[in-house]
Amino acid sequence: MFVAAFVVLAAWFSFQAVYSSGKVGTEGTFAASSCKESFGRAPGGSHKSGSSDDRQVTCDGTFRPAGGGAAVTSAKMTVTADDAPASDGDAYVRDLMDTGGKGAELHTTRLDPGSPLGSLLGEFNTSNPQKTGTSASVALASLFLLAGGIFCLRADWPRGGGGSVPLKVAWRESVGPGTRGTVITLASAAVVGIVLVKIFV
Structure with a gap:
């Protein structure tokens, strides 16, 4: 047993390593038009209790695939300290909240939200070298x-x-x-x- x-552990964390590297899904750039603080359950994430350590931001914007193709307008993604594309995730999230996120660009991958994997992990995922x-x-x-x-x-x-x-x-x-x-x-x-x-x- x-x-x-x-x-199972080796397989799951191997997938997590590949997923957090930004190699699962369609690579592209998410250009944020606005970001605001939010609480609750991030797509594919854990429950957020509302404490300062559990802050997350939800950003509206446009996703443009790196390989060309139609952009996804009116896109929405949630960024937490755990999956922020920076070594200091808390500072990254605070900066998005302080600036409202306008003009921020994040290298992300996109999963089909209608697929089982997209439903489980969320539509967008940022690259996170530390994770x-x-x-x-x-x-x-x-x-x-x-x-x-x-x-x-x-x-x-x-x-x-x-x-x-x-x-x-x-x-x-x-x-x-x-x-x-x-x-x-x-x-x-x-x-x-x-x-x-x-x-x-």
């Missing part, structure tokens, strides 16, 4: 734990009641070369991936 949980890095790190950590889980499951290690053999013995004698190869590959990929995320994201 725990192996399946690590698979991308966090999600990627969690996904890779889940991959590393998955490698450990596979070993423990196949080697029946550790055993309850103090009957476990030493780890070295279990690694050498309780699992076959195929399992060892899988564990080494997953763990190595996770470690290398985490290092690359820290360097490039």
